[in-house]
Amino acid sequence: MNQTIETTTEVTPYVEFWNDTLADKFDRFREILQNGLSYHSRIPLEKLAVTPGSRILDVGCGWGDTAIELARKTGPDGFVLGLDCVEQFLEPARRDAAERGVTNVRFETADVERYPFEPVYDLCFSRFGMMFFENPVTAMRNILSGLRPGGELMFIVWRTIDDNPWLGLPKQVVLEYLDPPGEDARTCGPGPFSMADPEMVSAQLEIAGFEAIDFERIDGPVTVGSSLEDAVRFQLAIGPAGEVFREAGEEAERKRETIERAMREALAPYHQAEGVVMPSSSWTVTAKRPQT
16 A cells, blocks of 8 residues: 555644643653563553454554554555654655555544544554543544454553552652642643543443443553663653643653652662563553444
8 A cells, every 4th residue: 555645634722732742752752662562562452362354454553553553464455554743753654664665554644523524444553642622522533434344443551640650659759859830730621531431432432322232441560661770760750640640841841850769769669671661551442433
């Protein structure tokens, strides 16, 4: 398949924030975000049975690793469309696909809430993308419009912050020194824990038109840095702790040395030979478009 770019992204405040603030930070910590957290996509993808020749969507596909894996699963007669609102992520995705000889995948810059889908896809997959949609039900409805009758949606989201100390503990550390962000803080969307409640997410999916909704809990280790220094830099750039630090501005920079020292002390018990390894927990959510 030709991997040309078809830009369909409307620049909403959320899309703008991802592109002008978060993209560089995510690229800087790609190893952690793509590989350190990979347990939560590896387990469901290993279980996922894909019929050869299937047409698949990967929404919020980032650097394209899951889209490439799905393209291999569906085989040369199938096709995968990877969508993300950050073109900066898709450039390496295209390169990786070309270098690996995967030709049945295409990457497009798009806002999934507004993408003009045709109902031709057998499966929509999303790894940690659904929880950032500005209007989740709108996104779900639009994804539904891209699935054929009986098509399946599978997405991975974090459970609560209490179930994810790799994000909760660093936030607690930073809040000992800085005030929480105000209501006017710029944001990436609803946030990493916005789909932690199965009852609420089930209601959203039902409103959007899905059925056969199911949740599978996955607990496992994540590597949040190759060293303590790497882990501290990651936490102060991305996630709940990073948001507090970023929004505090000059005050955060004045206290950086103290906060970094406290963060190293808090993360030290998790430091192993392979890096800083911490517990984590996610939901793998599945649902289907009705046959009629």
